[in-house]
Amino acid sequence: MSIFVNTDAGAVDLIIDPNNARILYATTWNVRRTPYSLSSGGDGSALWKSIDGGDNWKNISTNDGLPKGVWGISGVTVSPVNSDIVWAIIENKKGGVYKSIDAGKTWKLINSERKLRQRAWYYTRLYADTQDENGLYVLNVRYHHSKDGGKTYSTHNAPHGDHHDLWIAPEDNQRMVIGDDGGAQVSFDAGENWTTYHNQATSQFYRVTTDNHFPYRIYGAQQDNSTVRIAHRTNGRFITEKDWESTAGGESAHIAVDPTDNDIVYGGSYGGFLTRVNHKTKETRAINVWPDDPMGHGAEDFKYRFQWNFPIFFSPNNPKKLYAASNHLHVTYNEGQSWEIISPDLTKNDPKTLGASGGPITKDNTGVEYYATIFAATESAFEKDLIWTGSDDGLVHITKNGGKDWQNITPKNMPAWMMINCIEIDPFNKGGAYIVGTKYKSGDYKPYIYKTENYGQTWKLIVNGIGNEDFTRALRADQTRKGLLYAGTERGMYISFDDGISWKKFKLNLPIVPITDLVIKNNNLIAATQGRSMWLIDDLTPLHQLNKELVAKDLFLYKPMDSYRMNGGKGKNIKNPRTKSLWRCRY
Numbered sequence: 028m029s030i031f032v033n034t035d036a037g038a039v040d041l042i043i044d045p046n047n048a049r050i051l052y053a054t055t056w057n058v059r060r061t062p063y064s065l066s067s068g069g070d071g072s073a074l075w076k077s078i079d080g081g082d083n084w085k086n087i088s089t090n091d092g093l094p095k096g097v098w099g100i101s102g103v104t105v106s107p108v109n110s111d112i113v114w115a116i117i118e119n120k121k122g123g124v125y126k127s128i129d130a131g132k133t134w135k136l137i138n139s140e141r142k143l144r145q146r147a148w149y150y151t152r153l154y155a156d157t158q159d160e161n162g163l164y165v166l167n168v169r170y171h172h173s174k175d176g177g178k179t180y181s182t183h184n185a186p187h188g189d190h191h192d193l194w195i196a197p198e199d200n201q202r203m204v205i206g207d208d209g210g211a212q213v214s215f216d217a218g219e220n221w222t223t224y225h226n227q228a229t230s231q232f233y234r235v236t237t238d239n240h241f242p243y244r245i246y247g248a249q250q251d252n253s254t255v256r257i258a259h260r261t262n263g264r265f266i267t268e269k270d271w272e273s274t275a276g277g278e279s280a281h282i283a284v285d286p287t288d289n290d291i292v293y294g295g296s297y298g299g300f301l302t303r304v305n306h307k308t309k310e311t312r313a314i315n316v317w318p319d320d321p322m323g324h325g326a327e328d329f330k331y332r333f334q335w336n337f338p339i340f341f342s343p344n345n346p347k348k349l350y351a352a353s354n355h356l357h358v359t360y361n362e363g364q365s366w367e368i369i370s371p372d373l374t375k376n377d378p379k380t381l382g383a384s385g386g387p388i389t390k391d392n393t394g395v396e397y398y399a400t401i402f403a404a405t406e407s408a409f410e411k412d413l414i415w416t417g418s419d420d421g422l423v424h425i426t427k428n429g430g431k432d433w434q435n436i437t438p439k440n441m442p443a444w445m446m447i448n449c450i451e452i453d454p455f456n457k458g459g460a461y462i463v464g465t466k467y468k469s470g471d472y473k474p475y476i477y478k479t480e481n482y483g484q485t486w487k488l489i490v491n492g493i494g495n496e497d498f499t500r501a502l503r504a505d506q507t508r509k510g511l512l513y514a515g516t517e518r519g520m521y522i523s524f525d526d527g528i529s530w531k532k533f534k535l536n537l538p539i540v541p542i543t544d545l546v547i548k549n550n551n552l553i554a555a556t557q558g559r560s561m562w563l564i565d566d567l568t569p570l571h572q573l574n575k576e577l578v579a580k581d582l583f584l585y586k587p588m589d590s591y592r593m594n595g596g597k598g599k600n601i602k603n604p605r606t607k608s609l610w611r612c613r614y
Contacts (some may be wrong), residue, residue, distance in 0.1 A: 030055060030084050036071025039100060040152075045107040051077045052113065052131070054101040058148065062419065062446065062468040063326075063380040063398030067118065067148040068388045069097030076114055076131050078404030092127075092134030094119040099388045100151045107197065108160035110279065112253060114177055116165060118147035118388055124165065124177050137177050143167060147387045147389060154193045158200040166190040170205070172218065185221050186212050187249055208251040224269070228612050233336050233553035237548040239282040242593070245563075246292070247555055248280035254294050259551070259563065262594040275304035281339045286346035293349060293363070297368070297394040298322055299333030301351060303363055314363025316351050323390070325383030326397045331355060332381070334372075334400040334419060335393075343408035352401035356430065374399035377591040403450045403462075408458065413482075417447025417462055425483055442466060442570025445475060449501045449544075453510045458482040461489075461527070463499045467517070472496040474516060478527055479550040489527030494518060503552070514554060515542025520554065522559070524573070537562055537610040550588050554610075561608045 030038055036057040044050035047501045053076075057069035073088040088098065099118030106112040113127045115134070123139030144151065156162025163173040168192045171180035187209025196202035203214045205221070210219040210229035232249035237243050242261070245431045248254045257271035276282055276294015285291035290306040293314075298321050303312045317331050326332045331353035342348035351357045356370040380398045384390035399420050407413040412429035421444045423437045445464040453459025460483070464475035474493040477486040493499065497516040505511035510526035513533070520542055522533035541557035568588040577583050 029081075030075055032071035032073065033057075034048055035059060035069065036073075040102045042104050043108050044105050045157075046110045049078060049080045050105075050110070050130075051081050052103045052105060054076075054103050054115070056100045057098075058100070060468075061396075062444070063384075063396050064382065065148065065384045065391055065396055066386060067391075068097045068386070071158045072098035072101065072118075074101055074103060074117075087131050090127075090132060090134060090547050092136070093117070093125060094136070096120055097387055097586040098280065102151045102153050104153050104155045104163075106160045107157050108155075112155075112160055112176075114153055114155065114163055116144060116151055116512075117151050118144065118151060120388065122147070122388075124153065124163075125202040126177050138173075138180070140180070142169070142182065143171060143180070146391060148391065149189075150191065152191065152193070156200050157195045157197050162200065164193055164195075166193060170218075176479055184222050185218070187251070191345060197606075202217065204361060228560035229558055230560040231557045232257060232543055232561060233279055234281050234544040235546050235553055235555035236282050236284065236559065237553070238289040239286070240289040243548055244289075245553055245561060246274060246277055246282040246284065248294070249283065250278055252278060254278070254280050254282060256292070257561075259548075259553075259594065269545035272306075274306070275302045279336045281337065283339045283341050283349060286341055288486075291362075293339055295333075295337055295339050295351070297333075297335045299331065299337065301339065301358075301363065309416050310559045312363075314359075316353065316357045316366045320395060321392070321397075323392050325381060325392060326327055326399070327338045327378070327381040327383075331357075332397050332400045333394070333404060334397050336402075338401065338404045340405065342406050350404065350406070352404050352416070354400050354418075355400060356404060356414070358430075370416070370426070370433055372399075373401055373416050373424045373433065374422060377419045377420065380420065403447045405450045405452060407452045409452065409454065415450045415452075415460055415462075417450055417464075421445040421447070421464075423447060423450075423462060427482070434483075436479075438462075438477050438483075439489070441475070441477065441486070442468065442471070448499070451502050451504055453478075453480075454504055456480055461502050461504065463502045463514070465498045465500060467498045471496045472517070474499040474514075476502060476527060478515065489523075490530070491528065492523075492530035493521050497521075500541065500543055501545045503547050505567065505571070506547060506551070507567075511570060513545055513547075515545050515554060517541045522570075535610055560612060562612050564610055 036055045039056040040054040042052045057071040059066045074086045075564050076236045077084045082425040103115045109132050115125045125132045125134045126137045150167045152166045154164045161176045163177045165171045172179045185205045185220045187207045191207035192206035194204045209224040210227040214221045217432040232247040235247045244256045246256045253273040254276045255271045256274045257299040277296025280294040283293045292304045333353045338352040354372045354374045355368050357366045359366045384396040403421040414426050416424045424433050426433045449463035451461045459480045462477050474490040478489050479486050497518045501515035512523040514521040520533040521530040523530045540559040544555040546553050550567045554562045
């Protein structure tokens with residue numbers, strides 16, 4: 028039971044006729060996404076039908092009424108009330124919602140409104156009402172409901188935008204579950220009312236940082252939600268919504284907090300946008316490095332290339348020095364009122380990676396595929412003017428004099444076109460650092476962590492023990508115990524006690540979830556996750572005390588870290604003696 032079209036196309040939608048399980052409809056899609064491009068449409072994009080349970084398939088894309096020319100993505104559904112009624116939504120120059128009333132033999136375009144088919148590769152889903160043969164739902168940024176067979180639509184919002192999936196109870200069309208970028212919600216009255224998504228820890232965080240407030244606050248940017256700063260503990264029983272607030276930047280931001288004032292926060296966003304927020308005065312100021320709005324254009328059209336998730340960070344040696352990274356490294360000493368360039372282009376700057384994204388039917392230039400950019404950068408807290416950068420197209424550079432001279436120190440045995448996702452300075456060895464790379468966007472899911480002890484003159488791969496498909500995203504070195512490393516991967520956490528010679532899983536009660544970033548603060552370890560919010564371990568000191576002799580003992584009393592008490596109840600965040608859980612989901 029398979030449909031093989033070609034090596035560039037795969038199945039993207041499948042529906043079984045509820046009245047006859049031997050009748051199936053499927054769609055295939057020619058799609059190719061690289062780190063720097065997106066292509067939706069071409070040979071192999073088609074609509075298919077089987078009448079023998081999938082043993083054999085017929086391409087019905089050329090049936091009367093369906094659009095000619097290049098197809099992109101398409102979705103299909105069949106009415107449970109009347110199996111002769113089939114709808115398809117098709118990405119095409121003459122795309123839109125098509126309807127058949129003879130089980131797919133002939134078709135008619137019944138609606139081509141852009142609201143139903145914008146950003147086709149990201150949506151293109153439709154669902155038949157389970158009780159009404161004229162009822163149809165089409166999902167997009169908002170969701171759209173038709174009561175006249177798909178000709179016209181009323182437009183609605185679930186509690187969160189960007190709708191991708193919908194289930195309608197077969198026996199009750201009032202009972203529905205919708206999936207969107209906020210999680211899932213339930214309705215018992217056909218969408219008139221929906222349950223909340225605030226009962227689900229589903230936030231998708233890009234990066235995480237902290238400030239020096241007491242108690243310290245955690246900052247992160249959530250995909251399709253605001254940036255937030257959240258108290259890591261409170262004087263109430265629980266951490267609730269009253270303990271967090273929006274802060275600088277947009278959904279894809281790196282965030283940097285002014286080292287001299289915890290209420291001044293800098294946050295990025297896609298398009299190279301950068302804002303400064305003063306939480307005391309409520310003032311927000313745009314401080315973009317360069318006044319371009321790149322939306323709709325390819326990276327080749329712009330003076331500076333800022334990635335969707337471009338780095339911003341303060342110097343640990345000069346609290347007035349703020350960095351921002353495009354394909355160059357920029358610095359400001361006056362809170363973003365003016366910027367200097369302190370590097371050449373630190374990427375490969377290959378023209379074939381700088382074109383417009385999307386096509387051949389529709390373009391999609393939002394900045395996600397902006398390539399040949401600096402994707403990770405840091406300044407050493409232990410050696411003034413020592414700066415390291417890593418690009419998303421596989422180059423690592425270093426300067427020892429604050430940007431006057433740069434040296435390419437890319438590991439010679441590192442696969443080409445590696446995206447450098449994280450750089451961590453070794454706190455115990457001068458000239459030591461770790462880089463974390465990933466090639467999952469090119470179909471390589473292996474972990475890549477490299478270590479240098481001599482300013483990048485030589486590198487060693489240190490991934491022994493990490494799963495072969497647990498591609499790596501982040502690494503932090505413990506500031507107290509030499510050689511103690513924490514690594515975040517696509518499938519959870521790993522820990523090393525021997526400076527990366529060997530790794531072990533560090534799961535405990537942490538879900539199997541992508542770890543996008545890590546930060547250590549006051550002997551707490553905070554993990555940003557892609558889809559399960561933020562988690563932390565609030566006492567790392569047992570790991571500092573652990574050694575081979577203690578492992579062999581039946582009983583050992585660890586000395587806990589110094590703590591403090593705040594007003595309020597104890598809440599329910601008590602360690603589970605059965606699971607020995609350390610991780611706690613805070614948000």
